[in-house]
Amino acid sequence: MGNRVTIMDIAKKTNVTHTTVYKALNNKQYVKEETKKRILEAAASMGYRANKVAQSLVRKSQKIGIVIEGYYSDYSLDLIRGIKDGLNDLFDDKVEGVFTEFETSYDREKTLRKINDLKIQGVDGIIFAPYAVCQEHIDMIELLYSDDIPVVLVTADIPNSKRVTTIRPNGRLVGSIGAELLRLCQKGKTRAVFVGNKNVVHHQEIIDGFTEKSNEEGYEVAAVYETQDDDMIAYYSAERLLKDHPQVSGIYIGTSHSVGVCRKIIELGLDKQISVIGTDIFNELIEYIEKDTVKATIYQNSYMQGKLAVSEMFKYLTEKIVTDDTIYVNPEILLKCNYKQYMEQER
Amino acid sequence: MGNRVTIMDIAKKTNVTHTTVYKALNNKQYVKEETKKRILEAAASMGYRANKVAQSLVRKSQKIGIVIEGYYSDYSLDLIRGIKDGLNDLFDDKVEGVFTEFETSYDREKTLRKINDLKIQGVDGIIFAPYAVCQEHIDMIELLYSDDIPVVLVTADIPNSKRVTTIRPNGRLVGSIGAELLRLCQKGKTRAVFVGNKNVVHHQEIIDGFTEKSNEEGYEVAAVYETQDDDMIAYYSAERLLKDHPQVSGIYIGTSHSVGVCRKIIELGLDKQISVIGTDIFNELIEYIEKDTVKATIYQNSYMQGKLAVSEMFKYLTEKIVTDDTIYVNPEILLKCNYKQYMEQER
DNA sequence: CTGAAAGCGCTTACAG
């Protein structure tokens, strides 16, 4: 290992000091073009690779602001846990998180105010988990961009915005998995899907993926309902569904907090005829998994999304590079025998 | 961030030099008990936490030897990729991997020789992926242990050995998932399971988990076959199975390289009646997933196992701590619509 | 038993 190429080695070879090499390598001003070229060539030919450990030791600390918009659910709690663990992993790399308060409801104005506060506090970057998309968000991100404050999105994307990247599950894939799981266990040919809110891009994607896959495999999607992640709305929507479409034998619930659907199904004694697939894992769902009303649930791993959001932000802050324009977290399929592994998991 | 507690802060507070603090904190000899106690107390009260970045910068390089025993399959290739990526992540932490050659067959003697070679080369730790378990392995690990060379196992455990930890899928859980997936899509009540070799602890666990879960849910496991991960043996075993137990409607193939089972099923035109669940993902399996002969496959993520093995070894080498006595990697369920995400994946 | 000094590979003022 004694053979690692350092800035000093390059300095010796090119007859300048390591300070000059540093400047050339990091594109700082005040290095003669010709010198710079020589240095860069030497670095390349010697296989130089900056030592990130040394860089972390001297770098000034980086502040990352965190804004999580609306809906205080298990999904958000896991997201936050992931972000916190991600920050903790980078503690010695001098990364600091600046959390803004969490809201139990969606308030566009508040979000904008919080982001502005973070800017004033001088954060180096912002991790933002948006709920619904709006023009103000796009404008705000544009503004931050021009102020050189990168924004990494998590759980959802904001199309046409200048965010650096987004870490999220692929909604169309989630919908497809829901459809395919139903194919495996559904008896009839008619289905329905429930989401929280069609204005949430992710939810629309789920509908699209579910519908496309269902049609492809010869199933009819008889109805799409919005539950606003409200258990009672879910309950009454299910009632309506089963009245209007008694031939339904498969339901995909593409959102959390909508176990009302299961309650209604059991109430009507239809739980042997109708197969249900759920989304994510949370306490209220367990009972229905244990009873086999819910055959499987699709876990979107918000914990991992949070963790990745932090590491991606760090990567961008320190190297100005990003893994990909969109980073998809694989949705996982949980059954009765393995869902427990995913509650409060670490990974 | 300027408020991080350093070794220097403790030194000032306790009126010694940072060298002494270092010794006290790291349990080095030649520190008076009383001084040590004072220092440790101060450190605790000040909330001291060693800076891992600084430690990595000065630590001498660590050599990790890698031995992968037998069977050169996609599973092993992904494992190796994981180990390599794990090592690469720790490049700046001065971690170096020393690979021994891979064998396409299982040779106990060769394994022992390779491990001994690594010891002579002076590695600081060994990552070992065993195939079958034997007393010689246990003895070898014991020997390494007394020479202060920690062994981290991956993909399987060696019970009663002095390995530091093992990173692996929970075989019983894999078997249970196989059984539960069959419950979702199987028509009849009789099943069979194929594994590579019952002497492989992991395979026996799969059988146990599968059988227990099947019985629990009212299914009969009519037969258990060993394929030796050989396609032709799998093919002929399937033939025998379907002759001896024509009522079989669900099959779990708990090992790779046994798609011969699927070939036989299709040949006999039974692919509409029999549901098959596979294990892991590799090229030969794709065709049967696409045709819906294999309804789902259980992915054991050897890539992640390899990556974790490296980080666990590093943790042990640098901090003498281990996350857990056994670290389970969650098996994931792949369907037709999402298996592609897992081929050559990074994560 | 305790301490003074050098060094890991960078970055950051500051001087020339």
Add this chain to the structure above:
DNA sequence: CTGAAAGCGCTTACAG
């Protein structure tokens, strides 16, 4: 435009 010096927070010989 280039360089000399200090420093990040540890570990490692070496001296006392």
